[in-house]
Amino acid sequence: xxxxxxxxxxxxxxxNEMVLDDINLRVPQGSIYGxxxxxxxxxxxxxxxxxxxxKKQSGAISxxxxxxxxxxxxxxxKTGSLIEAPSLYAHLSAQENxxxxxxxxxxxxxxxxxxxxxVGLSDTGKKSAGKFSLGMKQxxxxxMAIMHEPELLILDEPTNGLDPNGIIEMRELxxxxxxxxxxxxxxxxxxxxEIEKMVTHVxxxxxxxxxxxxxxxxxxxxxxxxxxxxxxxxxxELTNNVLIQNGLHAVINGSRLTIPMINKEKIAAIxxxxxQQQIKxxxxxxxxxxxxxxxxxxxx
Amino acid sequence: MELFNSIKSEWLKTRKSxxxxxxxxxxxxxxxxxxxxxxxxxxxxxxxGEEGNIWTQHFxxxxxxxxxFLLPMGLVLATSLITQMEFRNNTWKQLHATPxxxxxxxxxxxxxxxxxxxxxxxxxxxxxxxxxIIPSLLFDKALPNVEFPFEQFLVSNGKIFLTCLPIxxxxxxxxxxxxxxxxxxxxxxxxxxxxxxxxxxWEYAYLSPYSYGxxxxxxxxEMMEKINIYWLSVIYFVVFTTxxxxxxxxxxxxx
Numbered sequence: 001x002x003x004x005x006x007x008x009x010x011x012x013x014x015x016n017e018m019v020l021d022d023i024n025l026r027v028p029q030g031s032i033y034g035x036x037x038x039x040x041x042x043x044x045x046x047x048x049x050x051x052x053x054x055k056k057q058s059g060a061i062s063x064x065x066x067x068x069x070x071x072x073x074x075x076x077x078k079t080g081s082l083i084e085a086p087s088l089y090a091h092l093s094a095q096e097n098x099x100x101x102x103x104x105x106x107x108x109x110x111x112x113x114x115x116x117x118x119v120g121l122s123d124t125g126k127k128s129a130g131k132f133s134l135g136m137k138q139x140x141x142x143x144m145a146i147m148h149e150p151e152l153l154i155l156d157e158p159t160n161g162l163d164p165n166g167i168i169e170m171r172e173l174x175x176x177x178x179x180x181x182x183x184x185x186x187x188x189x190x191x192x193x194e195i196e197k198m199v200t201h202v203x204x205x206x207x208x209x210x211x212x213x214x215x216x217x218x219x220x221x222x223x224x225x226x227x228x229x230x231x232x233x234x235x236x237e238l239t240n241n242v243l244i245q246n247g248l249h250a251v252i253n254g255s256r257l258t259i260p261m262i263n264k265e266k267i268a269a270i271x272x273x274x275x276q277q278q279i280k281x282x283x284x285x286x287x288x289x290x291x292x293x294x295x296x297x298x299x300x
Numbered sequence: 301m302e303l304f305n306s307i308k309s310e311w312l313k314t315r316k317s318x319x320x321x322x323x324x325x326x327x328x329x330x331x332x333x334x335x336x337x338x339x340x341x342x343x344x345x346x347x348x349g350e351e352g353n354i355w356t357q358h359f360x361x362x363x364x365x366x367x368x369f370l371l372p373m374g375l376v377l378a379t380s381l382i383t384q385m386e387f388r389n390n391t392w393k394q395l396h397a398t399p400x401x402x403x404x405x406x407x408x409x410x411x412x413x414x415x416x417x418x419x420x421x422x423x424x425x426x427x428x429x430x431x432x433i434i435p436s437l438l439f440d441k442a443l444p445n446v447e448f449p450f451e452q453f454l455v456s457n458g459k460i461f462l463t464c465l466p467i468x469x470x471x472x473x474x475x476x477x478x479x480x481x482x483x484x485x486x487x488x489x490x491x492x493x494x495x496x497x498x499x500x501x502w503e504y505a506y507l508s509p510y511s512y513g514x515x516x517x518x519x520x521x522e523m524m525e526k527i528n529i530y531w532l533s534v535i536y537f538v539v540f541t542t543x544x545x546x547x548x549x550x551x552x553x554x555x
Contacts (some may be wrong), residue, residue, distance in 0.1 A: 076397060079397070081554070087389065087391040089313055099312055104398050106305060275509060
């Protein structure tokens with residue numbers, strides 16, 4: 001079952017500029033969904049539309065299997081969010097910022113101390129949020145997003161401004177919330193490496209269009225498909241002839257020939273043919289694209 | 301209940317804010333000046349003489365100094381500061397992603413502004429009473445020996461509060477519309493100064509929503525006979541609030 005579904009979501013900021021084009025998101029219940037794309041791809045616009053912060057122009061949005069517009073209050077009661085830069089009242093302390101939400105959500109007062117503990121801001125006392133470092137502000141924003149123990153968490157670039165240690169902590173926290181509380185998490189990022197260790201599903205958006213959507217296994221399969229075999233031999237021309245006889249189209253790259261990925265048996269058979277024709281085989285190697293290069297290829 | 305919780309959360313936001321300080325300082329400023337004047341000159345309310353109730357004389361002297369310029373200016377600043385708090389902290393998106401109906405958010409914000417204005421009135425009246433009592437206790441060793449016209453002061457406070465409503469509503473409207481803090485402050489101050497020049501010089505000065513405070517003190521008897529500034533205040537208030545609400549609810553970007 002999907003927690004978030006968008007159907008043909010399209011958005012223009014003006015007549016000529018289409019920001020989102022036919023976005024069909026499928027965020028499964030209980031997943032950690034990584035929403036990836038370069039800056040300006042349309043991630044934030046999509047998330048703002050999902051939360052009702054932007055007026056929908058065309059398409060449909062359902063959360064918890066209910067249309068958003070007609071069920072805004074019920075949906076938002078079960079949703080926590082952090083969109084772009086932290087949203088904090090700079091003149092108030094971390095505790096006071098959380099108390100504002102505690103009044104709205106009507107959760108227990110003890111929850112304030114709990115979430116401060118979770119994000120590691122218990123010791124900030126009366127210090128006003130305006131004096132926090134960017135990392136602390138980001139952590140307080142997460143605390144605000146999880147204040148009411150939501151079923152769905154929507155986080156737009158939550159690791160912005162965090163140091164490497166902070167990024168790891170954030171990743172662990174999100175994994176923990178997903179595992180222990182069963183929270184569905186939609187997290188956007190422009191760096192695949194940052195979220196690939198955490199997410200179960202991925203959606204890649206570029207220039208307002210979804211160009212890939214599936215599980216991490218699907219992405220790994222795509223990675224497999226985009227891998228290739230490289231041959232380094234004593235005679236490029238003869239090697240190429242052998243490959244053509246085997247129905248393979250090779251690309252010559254200096255002293256190497258590369259072909260798309262084939263199975264192990266076929267590699268062994270080609271190697272045997274090369275040896276039979278007395279071509280010296282120096283190296284046969286598999287070149288795997290890392291996920292980051294696939295991502296870059298996809299968004300090119 | 302939902303509105304009550306929203307008001308509580310909005311009220312919390314004003315804690316330690318510039319608007320809250322403005323409310324305290326603005327409310328006590330004129331009474332403290334009077335108090336200092338009394339103490340410096342070794343005077344008490346008794347020096348106002350025998351004509352009329354000395355409390356009433358003191359009340360109108362203190363209020364006159366206030367309603368002419370300081371009160372409208374304070375309202376311009378405080379309303380803009382409270383409303384612009386969401387723009388300044390980039391928190392509209394956070395606020396609109398909470399499970400609150402849009403009309404509740406709008407109402408809670410405006411009620412808090414009205415509440416802070418009420419709080420200002422409270423501080424001001426407290427200051428006014430203390431500025432009368434303290435010198436009397438110091439120099440006459442007794443409380444002012446006349447009846448305190450409580451009911452009259454309550455009605456007068458209510459009327460002055462009514463004259464504040466158009467300013468609050470217009471400043472709220474401008475502050476909701478423009479991201480830049482200077483716009484509501486600038487527009488408010490320019491209109492206020494222009495109004496102060498018009499009042500007393502132009503027979504239609506009452507058309508300005510900023511004019512009703514000054515008119516309570518400076519309005520010519522002919523003009524005040526012709527118009528009812530309290531009804532005009534209420535009409536402007538309703539019109540501006542309706543426009544603000546329509547603008548707020550139809551805004552396509554809510555953060």
